[in-house]
Amino acid sequence: xxxxxxxxxxxxxxxxxxxxxxxxxxxxxxxxxxxxxxxxxxxxxxxxxxxxxxxxxxxxxxxxxxxxxxxxxxxxxxxxxxxxxxxxxxxxxxxxxxxxxxxxxxxxxxxxxxxxxxxxxxxxxxxxxxxxxxxxxxxxxxxxxxxxxxxxxxxxxxxxxxxxxxxxxxxxxxxxxxxxxxxxxxxxxxxxxxxxxxxxxxxxxxxxxxxxxxxxxxxxxxxxxxxxx
Ligand code: ADP
Ligand code: ADP
Numbered sequence: 001x002x003x004x005x006x007x008x009x010x011x012x013x014x015x016x017x018x019x020x021x022x023x024x025x026x027x028x029x030x031x032x033x034x035x036x037x038x039x040x041x042x043x044x045x046x047x048x049x050x051x052x053x054x055x056x057x058x059x060x061x062x063x064x065x066x067x068x069x070x071x072x073x074x075x076x077x078x079x080x081x082x083x084x085x086x087x088x089x090x091x092x093x094x095x096x097x098x099x100x101x102x103x104x105x106x107x108x109x110x111x112x113x114x115x116x117x118x119x120x121x122x123x124x125x126x127x128x129x130x131x132x133x134x135x136x137x138x139x140x141x142x143x144x145x146x147x148x149x150x151x152x153x154x155x156x157x158x159x160x161x162x163x164x165x166x167x168x169x170x171x172x173x174x175x176x177x178x179x180x181x182x183x184x185x186x187x188x189x190x191x192x193x194x195x196x197x198x199x200x201x202x203x204x205x206x207x208x209x210x211x212x213x214x215x216x217x218x219x220x221x222x223x224x225x226x227x228x229x
Contacts (some may be wrong), residue, residue, distance in 0.1 A: 002067035088147030
């Protein structure tokens, strides 16, 4: 596990002369093991912020640290992070087990260790009965859990969620939300979760960042944010 420290982070798209500043001098610290939800209007920079932590987008200025390691310039694979998107792509021809094990096999982890990790995560996510199935034989919610499982087996220090529930129907969204809550209770992985859904924010967040036009407007518990005078 690890904290995430943003120090005077700036992001602009395009070049210095014709660029658009999207994140303005953002400084904030997410504590080790904390679940922080990022909310704000469309286009305020939520995805950009997450993608900079992930290494999918360059940091224009300032630093982002995971634990005590500054990650500017590191490849995504070097950052001990895992990311879950709204459009999760599972390998259709592989079983649930193989989908979850894929990254570990690529990393040449011993077979017994892979088995142990996948079994443990499958138990937490209630996927144990489905390990031999192909993704097409699963419900949407189960597939989303496989996508999360695939990320978790790598034992990342930081979990990044980019609106992972927004393609699910209301019932599944509520269910998967509870799964994510349970997952965080069980594993305590430092998490950043982007959403524009207020219910998700209130139920999942230990603290929330309210972003507006690339500036942190508020950073506090849901109670502090929603009960502001
Ligand atoms: P959010 O996730 O809050 O909706 P984004 O981080 O996706 O916001 O986008 C923030 C701003 O940056 C928006 O104005 C968006 O149009 C712009 N933007 C995002 N990605 C790019 C890009 N690759 N090139 C140029 N502008 C971008
Ligand atoms: P979201 O559903 O997260 O709001 P968007 O439709 O804003 O997604 O963006 C989808 C993709 O397009 C992202 O990869 C983003 O970086 C890119 N993008 C967004 N705005 C721009 C832009 N103005 N110029 C170039 N790319 C952009």
